[in-house]
Amino acid sequence: MGRLVLAAKITHVPSIWLSEQPGPQHGIRRNAIDGLVELGRRARARGAETFVVLDVHWQVTIGFHLNAKERHGGAYTSHELPHFIADLRYDYPGDSDLAQAIAAAAETAGLSCRAHRAPGLGLEYATLIPMHHMNHDAAVRVLPVAVNVNAGISESARFGAALRSAIDKSDRAVALLASGSLSHQFWPNDRAEAGLNAVSSAFNREVDLRVLEMWRDGRIADFLAMLPDYARHCSGEAAMGDTAMLFGALGWDRYHGRGELLGEYFGSSGTGQCNVDFSLDATP
Numbered sequence: 531m532g533r534l535v536l537a538a539k540i541t542h543v544p545s546i547w548l549s550e551q552p553g554p555q556h557g558i559r560r561n562a563i564d565g566l567v568e569l570g571r572r573a574r575a576r577g578a579e580t581f582v583v584l585d586v587h588w589q590v591t592i593g594f595h596l597n598a599k600e601r602h603g604g605a606y607t608s609h610e611l612p613h614f615i616a617d618l619r620y621d622y623p624g625d626s627d628l629a630q631a632i633a634a635a636a637e638t639a640g641l642s643c644r645a646h647r648a649p650g651l652g653l654e655y656a657t658l659i660p661m662h663h664m665n666h667d668a669a670v671r672v673l674p675v676a677v678n679v680n681a682g683i684s685e686s687a688r689f690g691a692a693l694r695s696a697i698d699k700s701d702r703a704v705a706l707l708a709s710g711s712l713s714h715q716f717w718p719n720d721r722a723e724a725g726l727n728a729v730s731s732a733f734n735r736e737v738d739l740r741v742l743e744m745w746r747d748g749r750i751a752d753f754l755a756m757l758p759d760y761a762r763h764c765s766g767e768a769a770m771g772d773t774a775m776l777f778g779a780l781g782w783d784r785y786h787g788r789g790e791l792l793g794e795y796f797g798s799s800g801t802g803q804c805n806v807d808f809s810l811d812a813t814p
Contacts (some may be wrong), residue, residue: 570664690778
């Protein structure tokens with residue numbers, strides 16, 4: 531039987547890649563990188579065979595989708611921020627079998643889902659940035675999952691539950707990563723460069739910090755009750771679909787675990803960022 535060996539909410543901000551390049555921004559995201567490296571170490575120590583990445587930059591509008599290619603390879607330059615991420619080369623094994631199993635489980639749950647092997651379907655930076663630090667030697671399979679921006683919290687949570695069902699019935703040890711921000715309100719363009727390392731809204735920052743406290747204290751049911759409002763009022767990235775999927779996979783309000791913040795919460799270009807490892811001993 532398969533098992534979930536790690537479940538985490540992670541950052542993927544493009545300034546992580548910028549931080550690794552020579553120049554004035556070198557080292558600014560050491561905190562984020564250290565958290566990703568540690569999560570990768572924990573996943574490997576627990577025997578992870580596949581990273582399933584809920585990727586908010588692979589945004590879809592109809593149905594649920596998985597990248598089921600046997601191998602992911604190429605060179606990535608961000609169309610959004612080409613001066614931040616350019617020529618990021620990658621080569622990872624995929625997990626077609628698990629992708630097909632998840633798609634079948636989602637269909638059984640009444641959700642339209644497709645697993646794709648299209649040669650031209652590449653990876654987005656919400657997968658690539660974390661994998662660069664968590665899977666540097668490409669020893670672990672990578673399975674990207676799209677986030678449907680029209681699905682809503684409830685439907686995304688149902689998909690997460692179906693995904694977990696498929697994992698449990700598989701022969702895989704899986705690390706599940708919700709790759710997306712907390713609050714996600716960018717600075718206006720004329721303030722963007724000056725706000726590279728800050729959250730754009732005092733309200734968003736305070737709500738983010740309260741959410742981290744709730745996760746730390748195991749107040750999961752309370753958090754889930756506020757998640758739709760949180761996503762709406764704090765400009766949730768991809769409507770926080772990755773977060774809904776993650777908690778759906780953990781059992782939703784039946785999950786009574788806690789979230790461990792690795793490093794510090796930080797701001798990046800207006801958005802709120804973190805790396806959080808959720809305990810699995812309380813998973814139903």
